[in-house]
């Protein structure tokens with residue numbers, strides 16, 4: 729899934745957990761669950777840069793508006809997004825041979841794809857839902 733989709737789940741989990749270690753664990757787990765939802769993934773750098781920039785801006789906004797749980801929100805978002813670092817390294821450094829570790833990247837867990845527009849709609853709904861829940865709760 730997109731960076732912002734994973735991040736929105738992490739923000740939500742950090743908001744609910746209000747506890748950094750728990751938020752980190754929940755965030756790491758959420759990554760696998762979201763990767764199992766049929767979705768669209770981008771395959772070049774420009775959408776990734778835009779996605780990551782918008783996601784980080786949203787993260788900063790949630791942390792600034794909720795200073796009492798800002799650390800928990802950070803760790804939830806970190807846990808939810810960090811598994812894709814191995815995907816980014818593989819894409820950006822194809823000459824470096826690294827073995828994937830995260831189960832949804834190794835093939836141990838399903839990672840179904842959907843084309844545009846269905847796959848993008850799934851991402852938009854995911855992001856909107858988790859951010860809305862983070863605001864409501």
Ligand SMILES: [Zn+2]
Nearest residue numbers: 729763811812
């Ligand atoms: Zn992933």
